[in-house]
Amino acid sequence: MAATMGVERWEGTDVSVGEIERHLADLRSAVDEGGMIRTSVLTHLAWVPPEWEERALETLAGMAERHPSRTIVLVPQPDAGGNGIDATLWLNAFPLPDSGRRVCSEVIELRLRGSLCRSPASIAAPLLIADLPVFLRWRGQPPFGQQQFEELVDLVQRLIVDSTEWPRLPAPYAQLSAIFHRAAVSDIAWARTTRWRRQLASMWPEIAGVRKIRVTGTAAQAHLLAGWLRSRFEKPIGLEHEDSERLIGVELDGEAAPFPPGDPPQPSDVLSEELDRFGRDPVYEAAVGATV
Amino acid sequence: MAVLEQNPLLEGLELARTPEPCALVIFGASGDLTRRKLFPAIYSLAYRQLLPARFAVVGVARTEWSDDEFRDDMESAVREFARDEFRQDVWDTLAPGVRYVSTEFDSPEGADRLSACLTELDEERGTRGNRVYYLAVPPDVFRLLVRQIGEQRAAEGWTRLIVEKPFGYDLTTARELNQGLHGHFAEDEIFRIDHYLGKETVQNVLALRFANGIFEPIWNRQFIDHVQITVGESLGVERRAGFYEQAGAIRDIFQNHLLQLLAVTAMEPPIDFTAESVRNEKVKVLRAMHTPGPKHIVRGQYGRGFVDGEDVPAYRDEEGVAPDSMTETYVAAKLFLDNWRWADTPFYVRTGKRLPRRETTVAIQFQRAPHPPFAEIAGEGLRPNVLIVHIQPNEGVSLEIGAKVPGHGMQIRTVHMDFLYGGAFRTGLPEAYERLILDAMLGDATLFTRSDEIEEQWAIVDPIVAAWRRDRPVFPNYASGSWGPKEANDLLERDGRAWRTH
Numbered sequence: 001m002a003a004t005m006g007v008e009r010w011e012g013t014d015v016s017v018g019e020i021e022r023h024l025a026d027l028r029s030a031v032d033e034g035g036m037i038r039t040s041v042l043t044h045l046a047w048v049p050p051e052w053e054e055r056a057l058e059t060l061a062g063m064a065e066r067h068p069s070r071t072i073v074l075v076p077q078p079d080a081g082g083n084g085i086d087a088t089l090w091l092n093a094f095p096l097p098d099s100g101r102r103v104c105s106e107v108i109e110l111r112l113r114g115s116l117c118r119s120p121a122s123i124a125a126p127l128l129i130a131d132l133p134v135f136l137r138w139r140g141q142p143p144f145g146q147q148q149f150e151e152l153v154d155l156v157q158r159l160i161v162d163s164t165e166w167p168r169l170p171a172p173y174a175q176l177s178a179i180f181h182r183a184a185v186s187d188i189a190w191a192r193t194t195r196w197r198r199q200l201a202s203m204w205p206e207i208a209g210v211r212k213i214r215v216t217g218t219a220a221q222a223h224l225l226a227g228w229l230r231s232r233f234e235k236p237i238g239l240e241h242e243d244s245e246r247l248i249g250v251e252l253d254g255e256a257a258p259f260p261p262g263d264p265p266q267p268s269d270v271l272s273e274e275l276d277r278f279g280r281d282p283v284y285e286a287a288v289g290a291t292v
Numbered sequence: 293m294a295v296l297e298q299n300p301l302l303e304g305l306e307l308a309r310t311p312e313p314c315a316l317v318i319f320g321a322s323g324d325l326t327r328r329k330l331f332p333a334i335y336s337l338a339y340r341q342l343l344p345a346r347f348a349v350v351g352v353a354r355t356e357w358s359d360d361e362f363r364d365d366m367e368s369a370v371r372e373f374a375r376d377e378f379r380q381d382v383w384d385t386l387a388p389g390v391r392y393v394s395t396e397f398d399s400p401e402g403a404d405r406l407s408a409c410l411t412e413l414d415e416e417r418g419t420r421g422n423r424v425y426y427l428a429v430p431p432d433v434f435r436l437l438v439r440q441i442g443e444q445r446a447a448e449g450w451t452r453l454i455v456e457k458p459f460g461y462d463l464t465t466a467r468e469l470n471q472g473l474h475g476h477f478a479e480d481e482i483f484r485i486d487h488y489l490g491k492e493t494v495q496n497v498l499a500l501r502f503a504n505g506i507f508e509p510i511w512n513r514q515f516i517d518h519v520q521i522t523v524g525e526s527l528g529v530e531r532r533a534g535f536y537e538q539a540g541a542i543r544d545i546f547q548n549h550l551l552q553l554l555a556v557t558a559m560e561p562p563i564d565f566t567a568e569s570v571r572n573e574k575v576k577v578l579r580a581m582h583t584p585g586p587k588h589i590v591r592g593q594y595g596r597g598f599v600d601g602e603d604v605p606a607y608r609d610e611e612g613v614a615p616d617s618m619t620e621t622y623v624a625a626k627l628f629l630d631n632w633r634w635a636d637t638p639f640y641v642r643t644g645k646r647l648p649r650r651e652t653t654v655a656i657q658f659q660r661a662p663h664p665p666f667a668e669i670a671g672e673g674l675r676p677n678v679l680i681v682h683i684q685p686n687e688g689v690s691l692e693i694g695a696k697v698p699g700h701g702m703q704i705r706t707v708h709m710d711f712l713y714g715g716a717f718r719t720g721l722p723e724a725y726e727r728l729i730l731d732a733m734l735g736d737a738t739l740f741t742r743s744d745e746i747e748e749q750w751a752i753v754d755p756i757v758a759a760w761r762r763d764r765p766v767f768p769n770y771a772s773g774s775w776g777p778k779e780a781n782d783l784l785e786r787d788g789r790a791w792r793t794h
């Protein structure tokens with residue numbers, strides 16, 4: 001029955017990591033009527049504290065189809081009863097137009113109860129798809145220096161954060177800078193400034209002498225834009241920030257920059273684009289370095 | 293370019309591939325190509341914000357249209373043919389820079405109006421005298437236009453010329469065309485379109501070969517038994533009889549698309565992906581190519597038959613086709629490349645209309661395993677490995693391998709290992725024309741055909757056509773919906789091989 005719907009699901013409590021692959025294989029054979037392809041391009045790890053869960057799953061839903069992948073969602077529940085792992089597995093099959101075939105994506109959601117939150121890397125590592133790049137999406141501010149975070153950083157090629165989710169900016173940027181040499185970093189907040197950076201770039205050279213930038217947007221966007229201009233022009237530039245949920249205005253020395261064309265991108269589009277990148281982004285790293 | 297390099301803010305913004313401000317002038321703007329391909333491509337580029345902010349399009353043709361009528365017509369073309377949904381805000385960025393000039397191409401007064409319109413756009417839209425001219429016109433007006441554009445260059449800015457196929461009718465006319473072009477333009481200002489090279493999957497042949505270490509060592513006569521290239525269409529001549537009667541399959545597909553596919557499949561690794569390096573290697577392949585003689589070329593013309601369950605007429609009964617037409621709608625050939633990599637390895641190529649399905653593939657058939665140790669499958673049972681590049685449809689790559697059937701004994705079955713483009717990369721593939729128009733605006737000629745390539749292609753075609761003039765085959769010789777004339781099968785059977793049929 002589920003074969004025609006293209007979604008299969010399995011749920012279990014107190015599972016072992018070894019069991020998971022077996023249950024996924026069962027799901028695959030339940031959906032497969034021939035012509036199913038598994039062309040994964042990456043493993044996508046997500047660290048999602050419960051308060052982020054709903055939003056995270058929404059974004060993932062918009063994305064799985066575009067990046068055939070295995071997604072492993074780790075939900076830490078240190079205060080839940082007992083120590084153990086509860087799992088929900090989904091297998092999504094997306095039809096490929098005009099070919100009669102389907103592509104499958106797998107989502108493994110693991111709720112880590114009690115002490116199992118402490119060493120997530122040992123849980124994720126056996127589930128990574130061999131030889132494909134691993135992306136880690138960390139929801140909220142990472143606990144820099146703590147075991148769970150540091151271990152995972154060493155497991156992955158790319159860390160994706162959204163510094164908009166971080167309190168007390170710009171201080172945490174200094175800690176972020178310290179891991180640039182260990183994993184490439186993508187910041188959704190930075191990606192969301194792209195339209196504006198393009199716009200400002202088109203105003204060069206008139207704006208080369210800028211001394212102060214005023215940003216109406218999130219704190220992250222304000223600090224990153226200021227850091228960007230400072231690092232590009234290699235000189236100090238003052239920042240004034242007016243809080244807003246979205247980036248809606250940039251003034252340079254009191255002069256408003258024209259609004260960039262087009263719509264702001266959807267959350268899954270932004271994440272999706274970050275998943276297409278592989279190398280480090282020196283311009284971002286320099287901007288982060290210049291925020292503090 | 294200088295400006296791009298100095299702007300420190302541009303670093304990392306992926307603006308490197310945004311062209312400089314320019315105006316795109318389309319001659320033949322009321323034609324089919326503009327409507328179905330060019331404008332939809334321009335729209336898709338705008339949709340992805342790949343066009344320069346300062347950009348304009350001027351359409352030129354005889355049809356009497358105002359700017360607004362042209363815009364309306366192009367808007368409906370975009371709505372009908374673009375691969376992206378129609379968005380008013382995208383269209384609104386494009387539309388104000390769209391103009392139309394109605395004129396005969398040989399009218400000096402019209403040329404003046406065009407030049408006035410462009411000067412005005414330079415002022416209004418900041419296009420800085422940079423021009424891309426697109427010649428989407430019948431070949432008989434090429435030369436006239438080339439001269440006119442050459443003589444009317446703007447005082448500042450660069451000029452580039454995009455030229456459509458057909459490029460010449462034979463070697464002599466192609467040379468004349470090249471000379472005509474070179475009288476007014478440098479080779480690096482000329483962009484001869486072969487839209488096959490703009491296809492993602494053709495470029496993927498290069499990626500497959502040169503970005504993977506495992507293929508190149510076996511990509512030669514020692515490991516490859518032969519190569520088959522198929523460009524099959526299920527359509528008939530449609531409404532192109534006027535052109536097709538003169539051209540035939542050999543000029544329509546073989547001379548350009550097929551030979552380009554072959555060149556990309558067989559070329560040596562270029563030292564880099566620049567226009568000169570890539571094209572140098574392709575020219576070498578074309579130069580090394582020979583046909584072993586007229587017996588190894590087969591031509592055909594479709595008769596009545598069934599395609600997709602429909603009863604379709606014979607070529608000679610199509611509108612605009614002479615009832616005794618000797619034009620070929622099918623060509624198959626056995627080709628050899630005289631070089632160290634490929635000596636004695638046959639390349640079998642074929643193209644035709646009204647074949648069972650639309651399919652473009654490059655199939656590399658490897659040598660059989662020399663001595664399978666499994667008694668059960670001695671002789672016939674073991675199939676060679678085939679690597680198939682699906683150019684269209686179902687873009688992707690598959691490898692046929694022998695695998696053991698589960699159970700006792702050693703039964704081997706051929707199975708497919710598939711990579712489907714759409715499976716791994718879930719973004720729609722861009723249309724060839726998007727890539728090519730953008731590349732021309734950027735001045736990157738890697739995916740365009742150079743003058744010497746064209747001439748080498750004709751040098752292969754001319755003797756084939758000359759031999760054809762000496763006899764009159766019995767046409768039609770294949771039914772619509774079949775894979776071509778029997779002689780085409782004989783061509784491979786003589787060598788103990790067979791065409792792939794699925």
Ligand SMILES: NC(=O)c1ccc[n+]([C@@H]2O[C@H](COP(=O)([O-])OP(=O)(O)OC[C@H]3O[C@@H](n4cnc5c(N)ncnc54)[C@H](OP(=O)(O)O)[C@@H]3O)[C@@H](O)[C@H]2O)c1
Pocket residue numbers: 319320321322323324325326352353354355356395396397398427428429430431433456457458
């Ligand atoms: N259509 C395709 O899919 C396709 C594919 C590959 C290559 N091509 C090539 O692209 C070129 C154009 O093809 P097409 O199919 O678009 O042809 P088309 O529909 O016949 O259009 C020809 C265009 O040229 C204009 N034109 C012809 N003679 C003219 C003259 N003396 N003065 C001013 N304008 C003139 C026509 O406009 P008016 O009648 O309004 O003057 C019309 O806009 C041809 O070389 C063709 O081989 C086409």
